[in-house]
Amino acid sequence: MSSALVLILVVVGGYLAAHVASDWLGRRFLVVSGAEYLLLGVLLGPQVSSVIGADVFGGFAPFLTLALGWVGVVVGAQFSLQELVRLPAAPYRIAFLEAFLTLAAVSGAMTLVFTWMFRMEPATAVVPAVALGAVATASAPTGIGLVARRLGWRGPVVKQLQLTTAIDALMAIVAFSLLLTVNHAPPTGTVRPPTPTEWAVISVGIGCVGGTLFHLFLGNERKIDRLAIGLAGATMLASGGAAYLRLSPLLPTMLIGAILVNTSGSREEIRRVLAMVERPLYFVLLIFAGAAWVPSTRAWLLPVLVFLVVRTGAKVGGGYLGARFNDALPTLGWGWGRALLGQGGLAVAIGLNYLLQEEVPLANLVFTAALVSVIVMDVASARLAESVVGSARRRRAELYVAAQSGRTEEA
């Protein structure tokens, strides 16, 4: 039996064991994790078995680009105007403030760390720092959804959390995509290389024109398998186009998702298709992320630790300030931002997208930080969400009881 075959069998065994173990942990301790898929990717990748070598990686690149683009479409599909206009302005202000503060705090802190540790020019250090800021801004909705289902309660805190994760995703994607338009290598063979503003317009243009054309292309198609093919082709075309231009596929596909969900008559079917494919593609993304991981040659431990600490502080602090400035502390509580610490697929997508870009500084470090954050935070995310939602529920119950007893006394 060849050594490669033994390695594959070890990988399969390792994966199955990790999957069973994580499944048990998930049920027992409320852990939302895809860590076993990351592990599988590392085992399959060039660091261990080389089953996913450079040629295989290239061959399966369509799946990877599709997975990146799909993340964008899923994020965009959350922005249904019909549903968004029903919410008052305050939750938006809170969400945007929290997202902006997290982005600014992590980007600023990491710029300082990179400048100090690696003796980089601030103009260079800001590129990986903003990429990490975008990773930090992303929050996973999975843990919140799981807790809401488990408690069977969808109070104002849950609604605020769900809106905030959507706004976080929007902010993260826009910030990261703009970063790539600013830090864009000029294409060869053109008369004049496009300016950053023009790259940004091209990026938005792919999304808007693509979204409109795909809306017309899909028409009133309602069959799930046909919609799946159409959406897969559309996502691959848009994300392939963006990747070909060395732009992020996330922004154009997010716009496509938003346009489709707001204009199509089959929006429910589109959402069903997106939900159906989201999980398998997320796992593909995790596997490729694991396979693409290369240990950073730089000292990575301190920057990653700083990233985790600053992100945690920024999420909790940003959430607190947002709630305080909008008089929402009694409803949300001071530490509601803890529930936003989970990272999820978008963080992996941004990290991987950054890694795949050419000529960006500290690519491995940014990617390592994103992966570590995903593994660490996703283990605790559902627990943290449960503590926030649970205490909000108790607070609401106490307020209700207090109001009832007040009425009784008055009577």
Place this chain on the structure above:
Amino acid sequence: MRRLFILVLLLGGTQLILPLGAQGQGSQALLSFGFLILAAYTVGELATAVRLPKIVGYLVAGVIFGPHVLGTVTLEGASQLAPVSQLAIALIAFLAGAELRWGEVRDRGPLLLKMMSAELVCSFAALFGLLYVFRGFVPFLADAPEPQVIAFALLFAAIAIVHSPAVTMALLTETRARGPVTRTTLGIVLLSDVAVVVFFSAALGIARMLVPPTGGGAVVSVGMVVWEIGGALLVGALLGGVVALYLRYVGKDLAFFAILVAFFGQEIARLAHVEVLLTLLTAGFVTENVSREGEGVELLHAMERSAAPVFVVFFALSGAKIEVQQVAALLPLVIPIALVRAGAIWTGMRLGARWAGAGEPERKYAWMGLISQAGVAIGLASIVAEAYPEQGAVLGTLLLALIAVNETVGPILFRRAIVASGEAAPDGEGAKAARAPGAATGH
């Protein structure tokens, strides 16, 4: 028409951004691949409108936008996407294996074996005879000495008798057909996958004795053939067992798990030097028959849900590989061969059906499902090209032209068989065609 117009706009859009991109990067292949999927989807719908199977539309889209006509997908891009195509065929093989039930194999095994044997022997003899008799018209046999003529006629016939599990599964999924004709066709196609390995290995062994190979390539021994088939059954059974255990004790994320099974299955088969398709077929068969009631069905449903995009990808990429100019140049030679092959399949199946005592529908229609050819034959042709670089290349080109013709005509015939035998599901695509005026009578 609306979709076609949008497709043209999208094509224009992609051409617009091409100068701004990084030339030679893999992302260009992705861009064109996304376009190819949308194109295949559109042409597939158009094919349905004119009562053709969708996969013919996917193939046509692949041909039109492939490297040999419009060049939207470049040669480099098509070769970069080869792993996607291989994964698709692995998934299709697993799905095909899972379609077979042990009870059915036990009850219908003798009938299938008899029909398959008659069909394969007839086709093999007819194709060998054709090439041997009309050697003067075949480029690489015209002036060749007698042993070389026999050797290459044997190899050609051994490859040309191959069927296509992918086309069979695609049509069954599209029409959701159930009945004796479809079951017989599927059974013969799957069984013949094993038989063809034996046929081909024996033919290659004889050819090596008659004409010593000029190129590399491993020497084929009886032991190797036994391992290739027996090993595939063993590895496939083990893989199926692992999948059944997963279904029993974990049973989550089945669509994703199906992709992993296909990926690992083909990698393991390749490393163990066993037949890939047979490994996955066996794995599918074992999974379906060993799993508890309902568990295997869930996996099957998960795979069927992902089957439609897989077929689009597989057949569009297959179409992109067809070299139209080369096929057109060889048509005067290929069409008679294709006709003789079809006639031999028809004769073999009639004889086999009589021998096995099969029913009227199988006798009448099952042969139409055996015309299609696809990936397996291409793989075998490349083995010949490795052993005999000079003649193998010409033989490969001729075979590719024959496969291109059969790959296009085969699905149309099989669909007609399904519709005419009344086995298409009421809500399947085939039934819609059947309900169309004059469809059953062919008018």
